[in-house]
Amino acid sequence: MGGDFVSMFQLETKKLLWLIGITFAMILSFQYLELPYGNVLFSLFTSNKIPISQTIDTNKTIVNNVTIFNQENSTNEFTIEKANATKDSVSITGFLLEPGFDESNKSSIVDDSVKSLGNVSNAQKVEENVVSTNLTQGFDSTINVSPNVTTAVLSNDDNKSSLSQKSISPVPKENQETHATIPQVTTVSEMKKLLLQSHVSYRSMKPRWFSDVDQELLQARSEIENAPIVKNDPKLYGPIYHNVSMFKRSYELMEERLKVYVYKEGARPILHSPFLTGIYASEGWFMKLMEANKRFVTKNPKKAHLFYLPFSSRMLEEALYVKDSHSHKNLIQYLHDYVDLIAARYSFWNRTGGADHFLVGCHDWAPSETKLRLTNCIRSLCNADVKEGFVFGKDASLPExxxxxAQNPTRDLGGNTFKKKTVLAFFAGSMHGYVRPILLKHWENKDPDMKIFGKLPKAKGNSNYIHYMKSSKYCICARGYEVNSPRVVEAIFYECVPVIISDNFVPPFFEVLNWESFAVIVLEKDIPNLKNILLSIPEKRYLRLLMRVKKVQQHFLWHKNPVKYDLFHMILHSIWYNRVFSATS
Structure with missing residues (x-):
């Protein structure tokens, strides 16, 4: 009996050891695959700890073909924030900002909500651990954070443009060898070909695990490609679109299915603080309307097709840029650390390498600020320049x-009738960039039909400028320092046929709009021949262009309460459309 008992005990012990071994192996497997249930081992063996990567030795500059640099005197820290909800107040200036922000002290952006945890010193008692850097799909750092941490705030230190005392991970340098050769000038016709090619060949990173939202995107693509033919739709005038049937079906699917998760993390004023007036208003209006939206926004990130990073490229420059420094490193570092925060707290960034995340930035610097850590995201940019890394099929051109x-964004909408358009062509503006001085050299005070000026004298409500816009047949939209110009949308707003003079500029909503059907596009080299080009357009064709400008106008209007096919919905649609056509199984 004693021997039988010992044998049975040994057998049960072996079974128990096998069970423990299999369980541990399964945990390791889940951890290795990074399934969407968090970091299993980390949650088992740690508590209330935020690992932060140590500084990378600058002597070791190449890691998995990605170059790393260590920015001197520019550091970041995470302080713990328990966010307090604040009600936005809109002033006539159009700036939505949390109460108490001192714009004169641009470098101080520490959120007052840190006080809810007692004091900053308590927030600084964060245990540091070395975290391995996972360099996949460009640069993808994975940082694990205890689920007990509520949220974190990127903060600035002592009126310096550097971000703080401890950097999450240095920003990688750009790998110039990965850039494809781009022609000196890419015409609109060539852009169309590039867009079609991207729909065939471009695919985002394959998700590290498949989910229902991926299947929904693939199904949506199939339905768009096989859209029923649209014959008569009073809201959609076919000739202004590449394919009105595909656009209509895509828009319908967006309304029916799209869910967006908006990250709440991040400190004002750089995040969650939209400007509603001025030339960068597009990013602000979209942020305001997106964060308040109830139709598309979901509180369950597992159901989201898209993830919104609500930062303001304008406020990034306002708060952190050191005047005359000619350096954007600390701005780039700020965004880099913000993404590290998102990747640390959630599994969704790492699932797709950021391919289902998007940002909306209108500042001229937005492309350069977002082309490293945020390169895989869908970037909706006003500065949509083919020569500056704009990716067809992924990125979207944002109307400036x-x-x-801010109280009445459609004030003064409309233009004069054809008979009252007495000016052939009009332009007025500051001498930004190299194109405008050439324009004035050839046409300022040279021809009574060509009203080409520098900056007009100030008038109440900008009445002189608006009068010329409404009274002109063609409105010249010449690039400034960068390819984009607010005059493109202004011309449509005031019902003047836009004449775009900006080589390599990708016009807004290029995925669906046929710009050559309602605008005139002139190469920069043809400025000396500008009047002849415009006069060569027959009156019948001009009237068709003008009519189509009025038809497309609905897509370029902001409303305090968004309406179907307006600017808010069109921006969101461009992002949705690009995600649908870049998704992979």
Missing amino acids: TYVRN
Whole structure:
């Protein structure tokens, strides 16, 4: 009996050891695959700890073909924030910002909500651990954070443009060898070909695990490609679109299915603080309307097709750029650390390498600020320049809209009738960039039909400028320092046929709009021949262009309460459309 008992005990012990071994192996497998249930081992063996990567030795500059640099005197820290909800107040200036922000002290952006945890010193008692850097799909750092941490705030230190005392991970340098050769000038016709090619060949990173939202995107693509033919739709005028049937079906699917998760993390004023007036108003209006939206926004990130990073490229420059420094490193570092925070707290960034995340930035610097850590995201950019890394099929061209009144963004909408358009062509503006001085050299005070000026004298409500826009047949939209110009949307707003003079500029909503059907596009080299080009357009064709400008106008209007096919919905649609056509199984 004793021997039988010992044998049975040994057998049960072996079974128990096998069970423990299999369980541990399964845990390791889940951890290795990074399934969407968090870091299993980390949650088992740690508590209330935020690992932060140590500084990378600058002597070791190449890691998995990605170059790393260590920014001197530019550091970041995470302080713990328990966010307090604040009600936005809209002033006539159009700036939505949390109460108490001192714009004169641009470098101080520490959120007052840190006080809810007692004091900053308590927040600084964060245990540091070395975290391995996972360099996949460009640069993808994975940082694990205890689920007990509520949220974190990126903060600035002592009126310096450097971000703080401890950097999450240095920003990688750009790998110039990965850039494809781009022609000196890419015409609109060539852009169309590039867009079609991207729909065939471009695919985002394959998800590290498949989910229902991926299947929904693939199904949506199939339905769009096989859209029923649209014959008569009073809201959609076919000739202004590449394919009105595909656009209509895509828009319908967006309304029916799209869910967006908006990250709440991040400190004002750089995040969650939209400007609603001025030339960068597009990013602000979209942020305001997206964060308040109930139709598309979901509180369950597992159901989201898209993830919104609500930062303001304008406020990033306002708060952190050191005047005359000619350096954007600390701005780039700020965004880099913000993404590290998102990747640390959630599994969704790492699932797709950021391919289902998007940002909306209108500042001229937005492309350069976002082309490293955020390169895999869908970037909706006003500065949509083929020569500056704009990716067809992924990135979207954001309309630059000059909003003069936040309370009534459609004030002064409309233009004169054809018979009252007495000016052939009009332009007025500051001498930004190299194109405008050439324009004035050839046409300022040279021809009574060509009203080409520098900056007009100030008038109440900008009445002189608006009068010329409404009274002109063609409005010249010449690039400034960068390819984009608010005059493109202004021309449509005031019902003047836009004449775009900006080589390599990708016009807004290029995925669906046929710009050559309602605008005139002139190469920069043809400025000396500008009047002849315009006069060569027959009156019948001009009237068709003008009519189509009025038809497309609905897509370029901001409304305090969004309406079907308006600017808010069109921006969101471009992002949705690009995600649908870049998704992979």
